[in-house]
Amino acid sequence: MAVSVREVAARAGVSVGTVSNVLNRPEHVKPDTVDRVHAAIEELGYVPNGAARQLRAGRSRSLALVVLDVGNPFFTDVARGAEARAAEAGMTVFLANSDESPEREAMHLEIFEQQRVGGVLISPVEEDLTRLEALRARGIPAVLVDREAGASAFSSVSVDDVAGGALAARHLLDTGRRRLAFVGGPLRIRQVSDRFKGASAAVADVSEATLQLFGTDEMSLDEGRRAGEALKPLIRDTGIDGIVAANDLLAIGIQRALLFGPDPIRMPAEVGLVGYDDISFAASAVVPITSVRQPRELIGSTAVELILEAADGDGAGEPRHVVFEPSLVVRASTVA
Amino acid sequence: MAVSVREVAARAGVSVGTVSNVLNRPEHVKPDTVDRVHAAIEELGYVPNGAARQLRAGRSRSLALVVLDVGNPFFTDVARGAEARAAEAGMTVFLANSDESPEREAMHLEIFEQQRVGGVLISPVEEDLTRLEALRARGIPAVLVDREAGASAFSSVSVDDVAGGALAARHLLDTGRRRLAFVGGPLRIRQVSDRFKGASAAVADVSEATLQLFGTDEMSLDEGRRAGEALKPLIRDTGIDGIVAANDLLAIGIQRALLFGPDPIRMPAEVGLVGYDDISFAASAVVPITSVRQPRELIGSTAVELILEAADGDGAGEPRHVVFEPSLVVRASTVA
């Protein structure tokens, strides 16, 4: 059960130091010694103990990615991108889910701090970053994902959510709609408030256009359906003709509520719908949904890139802020 | 940067052993000593080093969950259930994605072995379990998730996929269909072959009923669409009137291919469609999809339960096999 360097060393007839060198700097060791050690490793089924290695190194070869919602395909794609880039650098990514709860987020950060991970990629639940600053003080760099961190000293990778919100609203306005609704929440989530801000700005540019906010507790299919039910009478009564949803899950839920049940609403004839994230389900929806696309995997890989920089620079280097531009994918939910 | 038990001990005017006791067995320490130590911890911002703790303990307080596809909501729900149960036991779950690739699976297992995780919950890509047996030999228990392991010495949590496949096919037969198609693959994935087996058995019970297999390379929306395109002419030409999809992603893709484009097919009038997993998107599909439901979160929490048992029993205890029964959720894709 306990196969350690010591056993391997004994078996190969060398010292523990040599075994370690074979593992980490084989070029400093005579070739046939290397072979003998490898043979011993093979025979004993030796697997290095990561904990010991890490204890000595003071830092682990793994990164943590804390996302707001693993159920959201957007984040799993970001994770995919991060994993791929990390693998190139010989590191692994642990995925954790905060479920938009500050407590769960704190719990995960606590554990990662104990594990002394090499870095934390996080899409924070709240504005407050003191927790992350404490981490950095302890030598663990962090990079904010999907959230710009202008003022703070953290690097960040984000997509311009204000531009994205504007893109969505402008498209509805361009296709002749004037009474818009924005569905999303809670507003304390930066992405939501930014998208709303962008949509507001776009609406403000067009005279007679209005934008009404419908808050939600979370961004899920169910909440979308609930919002859709609430919107249904308003579309006929108050003439709402365009809806911007803060993400695609909401949009899909909204669509379902509008198109089914008694007295269905025609889309895009009576109302146009724009989602956000362009998850694959958006293209396969009842009426395929126009959506704002973000370069998901690129976000993940870039985040890893930045954290590697931050780790190399001993935390000294200037923080970098990478901002990607969103794009609009037009589908049948807004144009015939 | 280096705040260790030693500093805390010095600050509080006690020995390192006492600090450790305060952390792990506070009831053995005099209350006001506990307070002094806590104060020192607070002042110094001490966070225990997980690597050191783990090195000593020989095992970490974390579990690994290796799934076939993080993009599939089925698995994220299983993960949620596992996380919740693990949290109760004071453990964390690291989520890893094998993407149905044996190489990626092996890579993850390798890393988890090095990390000496407390246990591995895995939905294996292939039948071959020698890799897991090597893990167990090293003292790391494993539990198979979503896969029965009758003969082997591993505990498992699964859903009776044969019964599920039969449930799906029988429902189509009960609603009058006779020429069925099964879409899914690759067949080396046990879930797929079991579901197919169940469907075959159900079909064999009814005279004149037939079942045709359509293999896929993976279980994704895109592969579903491809299969749907291939099925389209066959429905009109050879009279296929019922489709069993090996999971909901495939089903959604199939549906999309059938309902759109030139010459759409009416559902459920011309063809009935049954999916598998009952992910939330299935209920929100163009025509809501009848699907075989599995108790997803329960699967995750039960798996953690079993691994805790296995870990306690020093690997000695008998392996347990928990098999849940699937149920059918009937929607508009099969009945008017």
Added chain:
DNA sequence: CCCGTCCGTTGAATCGATTCAAGCACATGG
């Protein structure tokens, strides 16, 4: 007043890999 308990506390030993100053053997040059 002495002895045995019990409670709280101590600190050296331990886990396993890495590091690095020191050592060894052999070769090369003067």
Added chain:
DNA sequence: CCATGTGCTTGAATCGATTCAACGGACGGG
């Protein structure tokens, strides 16, 4: 033949938390 390298290898020290045999002091019983 000695001095100086050069190329490999050695093994004790180290990382930080936990464990456990041992210890000191207080207390009660005899």
